[in-house]
Amino acid sequence: MTLTTSLESVRRNPGQHRVLTGDRPTGPLHLGHYFGTLQNRVHLQDLGVELLLVVADYQVLTDRDVAASPVEHAENLVLDYLAAGIEPARATVFTHSAVPALNQLMLPFLSLVSVAELDRNPTVKDEIAHAGRATVSGLMFTYPVHQAADILFCKADLVPVGQDQVPHLETARLIARRFNERYGPVFPEPAALLSASPLLRGTDGGKMSKSRGNAIPLGADEDHTARLVRAATTDADRRITYDPQHRPGVAGLLQLAALCQDRTPESVADQIGDGGASALKRLVTDAVNEYFRPIRARRRELAADRAHLRQILRDGNARANATAEATLGEVRRAMGTVPAAA
CATH class of the missing domain: 3.40.50.620 (HUPs)
Incomplete structure (x- = not known):
């Protein structure tokens, strides 16, 4: 082999x-x-x-x-x-x-x-x-x-x-x-x-990890997900671009939205344009909650x-x-x- x-x-x-x-x-x-x-x-x-x-x-x-x-x-x-x-x-x-x-x-x-x-x-x-x-x-x-x-x-x-x-x-x-x-x-x-x-970045821009406290749990509910995304590290530049080296926090959120929507991070960035971090975080929250809604419903059912x-x-x-x-x-x-x- x-x-x-x-x-x-x-x-x-x-x-x-x-x-x-x-x-x-x-x-x-x-x-x-x-x-x-x-x-x-x-x-x-x-x-x-x-x-x-x-x-x-x-x-x-x-x-x-x-x-x-x-x-x-x-x-x-x-x-x-x-x-x-x-x-x-x-x-x-x-x-x-x-x-x-x-x-x-x-x-x-x-x-x-x-x-x-x-x-x-x-x-x-x-x-x-x-x-x-x-x-x-x-x-x-x-x-x-x-x-x-x-x-x-x-x-x-x-x-x-x-x-x-x-x-x-x-x-x-x-x-x-x-x-x-x-x-x-x-x-x-x-x-x-x-x-x-791909390596998925956490809410602080580093590798998502349980031990680093920067992860979004698979079983988090929609409100918890929204809070974690709102607290994610970004920057002051209103123009959203995909630049993993210089903007790791923004890049991580773009990557997460892209995975949930089966798109490229660049296309997500282009959609947001000059909307800034708040628009980015709203989009990511909606994308994550939409993608994982059936998985989380199944998880709640099984947990009983x-x-x-x-x-x-x-x-x-x-x-x-x-x-x-x-x-x-x-x-x-x-x-x-x-x-x-x-």
């Missing part, structure tokens, strides 16, 4: 692929998640690609002392997935903590990488920089190996990433290659499924039945456990830790 592939190549043979992706349950998903990943996951599902979504509750502990409200956040992730269009009958949604065999794969996988290789891994460097700590836990340091276990336990051949995240996948590819060379062929080398989704969300996780965990136990069995046989006939 090559290092990267595109959505166009997947469309030709969707049933031959298995995709693994997911999120850490640290709070509600936002519009950046929707346009950056959720929308594409639903598209892959609808194409007929086998889709697995991991609710990475163990990975929350990589940069936090405790995982706050893990069960509630996990259920809310499922809620966001369903509202966006993920269908449990066609996608497996599961949690790290409920799949012991997946996590057990970390032990043999750790033997296949060196400390030096982990130390220079871009995923580790990014997480350490984001955490802002002088020292990190062993779990954070081995974060790429846990990611490799997520990907390889189900033998996923594709992992959706942006171009800048391609190097993060190399540890999983390296582990698969080394395991196969040492013990025999068990794992595919997963490829990066390149996404053309938390038992249904828990059942989806139970079902997904059962499927993931069966897959993980089968893969762990293959690994044990390949390594010779159980009789070949077992």
Whole structure:
């Protein structure tokens, strides 16, 4: 398998692929998640690609002392997935903590990488920089190996990433290659499924992020959305232009409206012209609320039945456990830790 592939190549043979992706349950998903990943996951599902979504509750502990409200956040992730269009009958949604065999794969996988290789891994460097700590836990340091276990336990051949995240996948590819060379062929080398989704800016002009407090939650109501957009950073120039380098706040709002209206940011800017920031924010508010109205209505409907969300996780965990136990069995046989006939 090559290092990267595109959505166009997947469309030709969707049933031959298995995709693994997911999120850490640290709070509600936002519009950046929707346009950056959720929308594409639903598209892959609808194409007929086998889709697995991991609710990475163990990975929350990589940069936090405790995982706050893990069960509630996990259920809310499922809620966001369903509202966006993920269908449990066609996608497996599961949690790290409920799949012991997946996590057990970390032990043999750790033997296949060196400390030096982990130390220079871009995923580790990014997480350490984001955490802002002088020292990190062993779990954070081995974060790429846990990611490799997520990907390889189900033998996923594709992992959706942006171009800048391609190097993060190399540890999983390296582990698969080394395991196969040492013990025999068990794992595919997963490829990066390149996404053309743009980085969505938050209300302060920076990357939209839960931790930066600049996000518009997927489940926000229309009044909350309006307040967040009104408070967004812009500038004093009344002529609205799309200039991401020099006017990041304005550019972010233009991009958001364009995504919601299936237009270019430049065309939105031309429409507003000399209307200034107030006209821009009104347009963005209307565009976001119009686009997400059916998704949010569906989310409110689903939120009334938390038992249904828990059942989806139970079902997904059962499927993931069966897959993980089968893969762990293959690994044990390949390594010779159980009789070949077992």
